[in-house]
Amino acid sequence: MSAKAGGRAVPSPGAAAPGRRRRARALRTWLGLLPFLAYLACFFVVPSAAVVTAAFENGRGGFTWSNLTASLSGIYLTSYGTSLELAAISSIVAAVAGTLVTIAVVSSDRPLLHRLVTTGAGVMANTGGLPLAFAFIAAIGNFGIVTQMLSGIGFNPYDHGFTLYSFTGLVIVYLYFLIPVMVLVMLPAVQALRREWFEAASILGAGRRQCWRLVGVPILAPAFLAGLMVLFTDAFAAYVTADVMTQGTIPLVPIQIGSLIQGNVLAGQQNLGDALGLGMISVVVAAGVAYALVQRRAARWQR
Amino acid sequence: MTGQRAGRRRRRRAPAGFRVGAPFRWAVLLATAVYFLVPLAASARYAVQGNGGTFSLGALTLMAHDGALWSGLLVSLAIAAGASAISLALLIPTAIWVNLRMPSFGRVIEGLTLMPLVVPTVVLVLGIINAFKDLPGFFFGTPLLLAVEYVVLALPYSYRAVDSGVRALDLRTLVDAGRSLGATWPQLLRLVLLPNLREAILAASFLTVAYSLGEFVVANLLTFNTFPTRLYEVGTEYADEAVAVSVLALTLTWAVLLSVSVLGGRGASREARRSQRAAMTAREARRLGSEPFGRPAAEPGEPA
Amino acid sequence: MTEPAVVLARDPVRPAAADAVARRGVRVEVAGCERRFGRIVALGGVDLTIEPGELIALLGPSGCGKTTLLRALAGLEELDAGTIRLGGIDVTALAPNRRQVGMVFQAYSLFPNLTALANVSFGLRLRGVASAARRRRAGELLELVGLGAHGDRFPHQLSGGQQQRVALARAIAVEPRVLLLDEPLSALDAKVRTQLRDEIRRIQLTLGITTLYVTHDQDEALSVADRVGVMDQGRLQQLASPHIVYERPANAFVAEFVGSVSRLPATVGPNGTVEVLGRRLPLPPSAAPAAPGDRVDALVRPETVAVRRDANGLGLVVGRAFLGAVSRLDVALPGEVRLIATVTSIEATTLGPGVAVSAEVTAPPLFVTAPSSARSR
Numbered sequence: 003m004s005a006k007a008g009g010r011a012v013p014s015p016g017a018a019a020p021g022r023r024r025r026a027r028a029l030r031t032w033l034g035l036l037p038f039l040a041y042l043a044c045f046f047v048v049p050s051a052a053v054v055t056a057a058f059e060n061g062r063g064g065f066t067w068s069n070l071t072a073s074l075s076g077i078y079l080t081s082y083g084t085s086l087e088l089a090a091i092s093s094i095v096a097a098v099a100g101t102l103v104t105i106a107v108v109s110s111d112r113p114l115l116h117r118l119v120t121t122g123a124g125v126m127a128n129t130g131g132l133p134l135a136f137a138f139i140a141a142i143g144n145f146g147i148v149t150q151m152l153s154g155i156g157f158n159p160y161d162h163g164f165t166l167y168s169f170t171g172l173v174i175v176y177l178y179f180l181i182p183v184m185v186l187v188m189l190p191a192v193q194a195l196r197r198e199w200f201e202a203a204s205i206l207g208a209g210r211r212q213c214w215r216l217v218g219v220p221i222l223a224p225a226f227l228a229g230l231m232v233l234f235t236d237a238f239a240a241y242v243t244a245d246v247m248t249q250g251t252i253p254l255v256p257i258q259i260g261s262l263i264q265g266n267v268l269a270g271q272q273n274l275g276d277a278l279g280l281g282m283i284s285v286v287v288a289a290g291v292a293y294a295l296v297q298r299r300a301a302r303w304q305r
Numbered sequence: 306m307t308g309q310r311a312g313r314r315r316r317r318r319a320p321a322g323f324r325v326g327a328p329f330r331w332a333v334l335l336a337t338a339v340y341f342l343v344p345l346a347a348s349a350r351y352a353v354q355g356n357g358g359t360f361s362l363g364a365l366t367l368m369a370h371d372g373a374l375w376s377g378l379l380v381s382l383a384i385a386a387g388a389s390a391i392s393l394a395l396l397i398p399t400a401i402w403v404n405l406r407m408p409s410f411g412r413v414i415e416g417l418t419l420m421p422l423v424v425p426t427v428v429l430v431l432g433i434i435n436a437f438k439d440l441p442g443f444f445f446g447t448p449l450l451l452a453v454e455y456v457v458l459a460l461p462y463s464y465r466a467v468d469s470g471v472r473a474l475d476l477r478t479l480v481d482a483g484r485s486l487g488a489t490w491p492q493l494l495r496l497v498l499l500p501n502l503r504e505a506i507l508a509a510s511f512l513t514v515a516y517s518l519g520e521f522v523v524a525n526l527l528t529f530n531t532f533p534t535r536l537y538e539v540g541t542e543y544a545d546e547a548v549a550v551s552v553l554a555l556t557l558t559w560a561v562l563l564s565v566s567v568l569g570g571r572g573a574s575r576e577a578r579r580s581q582r583a584a585m586t587a588r589e590a591r592r593l594g595s596e597p598f599g600r601p602a603a604e605p606g607e608p609a
Numbered sequence: 610m611t612e613p614a615v616v617l618a619r620d621p622v623r624p625a626a627a628d629a630v631a632r633r634g635v636r637v638e639v640a641g642c643e644r645r646f647g648r649i650v651a652l653g654g655v656d657l658t659i660e661p662g663e664l665i666a667l668l669g670p671s672g673c674g675k676t677t678l679l680r681a682l683a684g685l686e687e688l689d690a691g692t693i694r695l696g697g698i699d700v701t702a703l704a705p706n707r708r709q710v711g712m713v714f715q716a717y718s719l720f721p722n723l724t725a726l727a728n729v730s731f732g733l734r735l736r737g738v739a740s741a742a743r744r745r746r747a748g749e750l751l752e753l754v755g756l757g758a759h760g761d762r763f764p765h766q767l768s769g770g771q772q773q774r775v776a777l778a779r780a781i782a783v784e785p786r787v788l789l790l791d792e793p794l795s796a797l798d799a800k801v802r803t804q805l806r807d808e809i810r811r812i813q814l815t816l817g818i819t820t821l822y823v824t825h826d827q828d829e830a831l832s833v834a835d836r837v838g839v840m841d842q843g844r845l846q847q848l849a850s851p852h853i854v855y856e857r858p859a860n861a862f863v864a865e866f867v868g869s870v871s872r873l874p875a876t877v878g879p880n881g882t883v884e885v886l887g888r889r890l891p892l893p894p895s896a897a898p899a900a901p902g903d904r905v906d907a908l909v910r911p912e913t914v915a916v917r918r919d920a921n922g923l924g925l926v927v928g929r930a931f932l933g934a935v936s937r938l939d940v941a942l943p944g945e946v947r948l949i950a951t952v953t954s955i956e957a958t959t960l961g962p963g964v965a966v967s968a969e970v971t972a973p974p975l976f977v978t979a980p981s982s983a984r985s986r
Contacts, residue, residue: 034402035414041395042417046457049432050424056435099337106333109325115334125559126341131521132536133348133555136548141347148347178344181337198718200323201685202776204705205712206732206783210324216731218323220722232422239425242521246537256427263430263526276435279428286423303722303763 053283056276069277078278081253085238086285088169088254092176093233099177100184101192101226107185108192120189123182135246138175142166167248175247176237183236184229191225224301231293235286255282352549368539368550377535380448384531385517387452389510392463395456396509400464400471401498405480411468418464421457429454430526451524451531452517459516463509470505474498515561519554634662634819635696635786637682642691644677644843651677653843655691659787662817664810665848666834668827670866674843675823679789682821684708695786711780711818712789716796718776719764725751725775726760732783750778753812770801777809781816788813788820794829806833827867831855839863861978864908871914871948872981875907875974883907883977891973899977906981907974914950915969916940918959922967924948926960940968 060066072078107119141148142159143166152159165171195218203213241256250257255278262275353362368374403414421429433454437445456463479501483493499506521533536554540547637659644652651674659665667675680686682693684705692701700708719728730738730747738746751757754774764772773793780788793809794802810833813820824830830837831851838848839862847859858864875885877899883892885907892899899905916924916938928939936957940948948968952960960966 031406034406035399038395038399038414039417042420042457042460045453046421046424046429049429049436051432052435053424053428053432056431102333103337105323105325106330106337109323109330110334121563122341125563128515128519129555129558131519132533132540133519133551133558134344136540136551137344137348137555140351140548141344146347147350148343178341195323196717197323198714199720201683201705202712202714202718202779203720203731205683205685205708205710206779207706207709207735209704209706212735213323216735217720217722221720235422239427241425241427246540256425259427259431260522260526263427263434275431279425279431282425282428283423286425290423303724304765 050283053276053279056273057280059273059276061273069273070280072274073277073281077253078255078258078274081255081258081278082281082285084169084253085255088172088176089234089238092173092180092237093230095173096177096180096233096237097184097226097230100181100229101188101222103181104185104188104192108189119185123185123189125182127179127182127186129179131242132246134175134178135243138166138171138178139247167251169252171247172244172252175243176240180233180237183233187229187232188222188225191222195221220300224297224304227293227297227300231289234289238285238289239282348548348552348555352552367543367546371535371539373530374532374535374539374550377530377532380530381518381532384448384452384455385514387449388455388459388517389513391452392456392459392513393467393506393510396464396467397499397502397506400467401476401494404468404471404476415464415468418460421460426458426522427526429458430523433523433527448529448531450527451520451529454523455513455517455520458520458523459513462512462516466509466512467502467505470502470508473505474501511561511564515558518561519558634660634817636661636694637787637819637821638692638694638697639678639682640692640694642678642681642693643689644674644681644686645689650674650843652681652688652691655840655843655845657838657845657848659819659821661819663835664813664820664822664833665836665838666822666824666830667838667840668824668830668867669840671825673840675825675840676791678840679712679791679821679823682787683710683712683789709783709785710787710789711783711785712791713773713776713780713793715792716769716772719767719772719779721764724761724763725756725767725771728764728775729778729782731779736783747778747782750782751775754778754808768801769797770805773797773805774808777812781812781818786819788818790820790822792824793822795824795826802829809833831867837867839866841866856975858975861908861976864976868910869949870908870910870975871946871950872906873909873942873946873948873970873974874944874980875905875977877901877903877905877977883974885909885970885974886968888970890970893974893976904980905977906979907970908976908978909948909970909974910972911937911949911951913970913972913974914948915971916950916952916956916960916966917969918964919967920965922965924966924968926962926964926966929957929961931957940966942968 057069058065058067060068074082103119107115110116138146140146143149144160146166149159153161166174199217199221200213203217204210208216239256241254241260244252244254245257245260248257250261259275259278259282262278399414403411424432433450437450476498479497480493483497488496519533520531521537524531525534525537532554536547536550539550637657639655639657642652642655643650653674655674655678657665657678667678669675677686681688684700684703684707688701692699694700695708695710719725720731723731726744726747729750730743733743733746748757748760751760754777756771756774756778759767759771759775764775767775773796777793790809794805797805806829809822822830822833831854834851836848837851837854839846839854841862847854847863849857849859854863854867858867864870873885875883877892878884878889879901881892882889883899883905884890916926924940924942926938927941930937930939931954932951934954935951936954938950938952938957938960940950942948950968
């Protein structure tokens with residue numbers, strides 16, 4: 003075709019053809035992505051959008067603010083508070099603990115330990131839900147094995163105000179899947195710390211603590227923040243573990259949504275769940291924006 | 306000989322660039338081990354505990370006779386198979402296409418695959434009900450819906466597995482070589498690309514399978530009877546027995562995930578070996594460059 | 610420079626310039642330093658004194674212990690035995706952060722999260738220098754290394770050579786008593802390397818700071834150092850001014866490691882002579898005891914070999930490399946002997962590969978040793 007166009011020696015179609023062909027090629031390139039994009043649109047974007055639109059609809063399909071207002075009052079407002087607090091506390095604790103574990107692992111020169119922790123973290127990070135809740139109940143639940151052992155030596159934690167089925171209990175259980183995620187995030191960053199940085203700092207007069215404060219911490223900060231962000235969303239969205247462990251005694255947003263789905267709906271609150279869902283999405287997005295803002299400062303030196 | 310010597314000396318130094326006190330290190334590692342192992346040990350123990358602390362497999366045998374659990378398991382396995390089939394059919398061509406034709410777009414696609422993390426699963430269930438409840442029953446009412454949605458939910462993990470596999474290939478060269486030898490696209494895929502992506506494909510499908518076998522939220526809220534939902538019901542009736550089965554389920558999932566990470570680890574260590582070799586060669590070259598060629602093994606030198 | 614009469618005498622030669630500006634330099638005394646890694650002896654009893662303001666280059670193959678010695682001076686490596694004194698003070702047990710030394714690493718040692726300016730002022734910050742004074746001083750130092758305009762760049766925005774300049778500025782910002790350079794140029798391109806090498810020397814002379822410079826590159830060592838220490842297998846093989854090390858190596862290792870040499874079969878003759886390639890030459894004074902008639906190997910520098918085109922000659926040119934004004938010839942002699950010779954490039958035009966030549970040694974060999982096992986068969 004191109005030979006023919008050239009043979010005719012007419013300038014205008016010859017000049018237009020490359021542009022048209024380029025456009026055709028671009029179109030074909032995009033067509034290759036079509037199955038993936040279409041799938042994502044049908045089974046992810048459409049349902050997500052349905053939540054957002056339903057949040058502003060009343061039972062007859064008209065626009066209303068009442069769902070949102072209701073979702074930000076009473077027990078639901080309390081749920082937001084508790085959910086945010088739970089996510090914040092457990093993600094911060096897990097982020098710090100995960101970082102310390104990573105540092106301890108990387109600083110030891112045992113390859114076996116390295117391998118064990120990387121593999122273990124990959125596995126544990128994906129452990130959640132029922133088995134996790136059951137495992138903790140079996141260990142330090144009312145009649146858990148550790149509880150029995152402790153009361154055997156005269157210290158039953160349940161006599162001293164502890165209970166697994168509480169806010170504290172949830173934090174303890176959440177750490178189980180949050181810490182491994184943090185370890186996975188931090189491992190590459192901690193391994194990339196160069197010996198020269200610490201040696202240079204100490205030769206310039208820094209003690210061990212100053213080395214960490216002035217060099218180690220700022221260099222690890224971007225990875226730490228990224229990890230914290232992931233943990234926060236993970237903890238905020240977690241549903242099963244909390245549901246099984248607390249049977250709804252602690253108000254959390256995902257649990258409220260779950261019980262609304264399961265049919266505990268009062269009259270005139272059909273779309274209340276959607277409003278709560280929109281709220282959860284907003285929280286995750288807001289956390290993402292806050293993360294991006296902080297990260298821009300912390301990771302200034304990386305760009 | 307010099308290389309060997311240098312190697313030994315490198316190994317003697319800590320691999321990390323920093324030092325932390327041994328007491329700190331061991332305290333942290335010990336606490337971590339206790340925290341992560343005690344619940345496991347406890348549930349394993351619980352699972353085989355009879356009345357009065359005796360050893361008993363009663364819980365397990367009771368569960369083995371629970372018909373609903375078995376049928377739930379069958380449903381779960383079917384869903385897992387369906388989900389990983391859809392997932393592979395969707396992701397492998399996409400990953401290859403992106404890396405071959407629009408590599409600059411790779412970051413965007415990766416970002417898209419992470420989107421499911423933004424919408425909490427519970428919220429997605431709401432959306433599924435809103436969007437699909439009026440669709441004909443053959444879709445909304447069947448486990449097919451679960452399989453389809455598990456593909457989306459496992460996307461952040463499965464796409465990454467496929468994508469990193471594709472990236473590790475020298476895709477451009479493979480495709481050009483294959484095309485120049487006269488292969489058609491389907492032949493290229495079947496004879497060249499897929500065999501080279503075997504590990505990535507296995508990893509991606511294992512991840513999807515593990516996700517599908519363990520997923521509870523969607524299945525429960527949409528009132529399907531799968532393995533995890535039945536487990537949950539049992540748990541509300543007989544706690545001990547549920548623990549027993551959950552230990553089994555956990556072991557199963559872990560076996561799957563472990564095999565993924567071993568597969569991944571094999572790939573990674575091969576990669577590491579390769580770069581190590583490259584570094585070694587560079588070092589050798591530098592060393593050779595610094596010494597006159599043909600120098601015989603150093604004699605015991607007399608000090609000045 | 611005049612040639613010293615006694616070859617093995619301790620060599621006091623140091624440029625007068627260094628003495629004139631030696632304001633801050635202190636004497637560094639290393640005595641009996643030993644360090645083992647498992648069975649490997651990294652330092653097997655090293656004694657070394659660096660005079661105030663002097664620059665000593667430690668040269669040696671990798672694994673010879675030179676870096677270990679430098680790191681021991683910095684306090685980064687502990688010693689099994691021996692003492693280190695800086696300016697008369699025993700610092701052997703002192704932690705690195707209290708030794709007041711400056712160090713430049715091979716590469717990538719800048720703090721990646723700090724700008725060039727902040728890197729340079731890091732040490733001043735630790736010493737509690739006020740912010741304004743810190744900035745001013747760091748700015749001056751960046752000027753000194755020619756990077757005044759790059760203060761706000763982060764390390765990854767700088768080239769390798771620029772990074773090493775910043776590292777140098779950072780090391781001298783705290784006015785260290787001793788400057789330690791650990792192969793500071795090994796990661797750079799050849800061109801940047803020479804340039805920065807000369808600059809390091811210029812700055813070192815200006816500041817008059819006592820400096821230990823570790824390198825595996827002999828050109829680098831010979832060109833910047835007041836004295837060169839050649840190390841092998843954890844020991845200092847020779848410590849002398851560059852031209853002494855080159856012209857009067859203390860032993861065969863030094864002779865072969867510094868510069869290039871050919872190993873030629875030779876016979877010890879009477880009255881302190883040695884016969885090489887049919888010519889009787891004075892036996893090198895530094896040779897081990899050898900009786901007349903002993904077969905030995907003579908080590909000969911390429912520039913002391915004359916090569917002539919000779920149809921009846923026993924040598925055959927097998928390689929020729931053009932090096933600019935001179936060319937290097939690779940000549941095969943009978944008995945698997947290889948001879949390297951430098952000739953002017955004009956002469957070399959007629960001496961291509963395949964040409965038969967005769968070769969002659971025109972100056973006393975550097976050194977004679979026992980015949981190498983490869984040819985004694």
